[in-house]
Amino acid sequence: MKVLVTGGGGFLGGAIVRQLLERRDTVRSYSRAAYPELARLGIDQLQGDLADQEALCKAAQGCEIIYHVAAKPGIWGSYQEFHQANVTGTENVLEACRLHGINKLVYTSSPSVVFDGRDVTGGDESLPYPAHFEAHYPHTKALAEQLVLGANGPDLATVALRPHLIWGPGDNHLVPRIIAKGRAGKLRRIGNRPCLVDTVYVDNAARAHLLAGDKLTPGSAIAGRAYFISNGEPIPLWEMVNFILAAADLPPVTRTISTQMAYAAGSLCEGIWSLFKLSGEPPMTRFVAQELATAHWFNIDAARRDLGYAPEISINEGLVKLREWLRGQA
DSSP states (O other): OEEEETTSSHHHHHHHHHHHHHHHOOOEEEEOOOOOHHHHTTTTTEEETTTTTHHHOOOOOOEEEEEEEOOSSSSSOHHHHHIIIIIHHHHHHHHHHHHTTEEEEEOOOOGGGGGOOOOEEOOOOOOOOSSSSHHHHHHHHHHHHHHHHHHOOOSSSEEEEEEEEETTOOOOHHHHHHHHHHHOOOOOESSSSSOEEEEEEEEHHHHHHHHHHHHHOOOTTTTEEEEOOOOEEEEEEHHHHHHHHHHHTHHHHHHHHEHHHHHHHHHHHHHHHHHTOOOSSOOOOOHHHHHHHHEEEEOHHHIIIIIIIOOOOOOOHHHHHHHHHHHOOO
């Protein structure tokens, strides 16, 4: 197939691109920058912003399916920036589909679109969107997901995947943050509860996207639906953090602060960063405090049943690959 991947130079997008190439699909990437690794793979790369409708529509020309992976992530920034990338950008992807008669769109969403600050234990796709969000990222991703699912119809089949805490070799977000804070001695356990969380190894998350793309057609069972994607191995959050630290030959996190103190610190940091317009992300936010102090793992039976999804690489196997990659980076 002729495929467009937005964010093909990113962590998950790159994994999707490589798996598409392995089965000999013709792949084009649309990102803000050119990536040497994609050039080495012979990928057709077009540069542009998600908010640039003309450039995005040009990139989609001649394609049969779009994997919309690109987004603005993070815990801090202006609402306008998040909205422009995540909502306006998604509107432009949908317009590109309509303009060129592309009838398949796989959207990368996030489980955070249903996070309301409370524990989620085995939650499924019936979980509602919360009435309030503590951060702009989950809010704008939820708005975008609703746009995508609402656009499903006889001429365009859409599906949203919600991979949770993607990690693995090549990670440029989660793993580096944990390692940097661990190396600086800035990590603290929040609360004393052994909260279980889901994660997903990057190649498993990419595989789920290809499975969804293959199953997706107008009127199909998965069209217009969202699916949680994980490794199906919920473990205590800080155990997973310590596994990642161990892969980098760093000591485990042992010091603890209370949930109430972390939330108060997050509120204070947000106030200071907003008042003085400081650059970079605050060391703590209310959203992060809630995320680190609650359980969030999901029932992936629907993905197993409807997509044929089955995690191929376990957490233990992934950690071995992560350790090898980190040692190669040293």
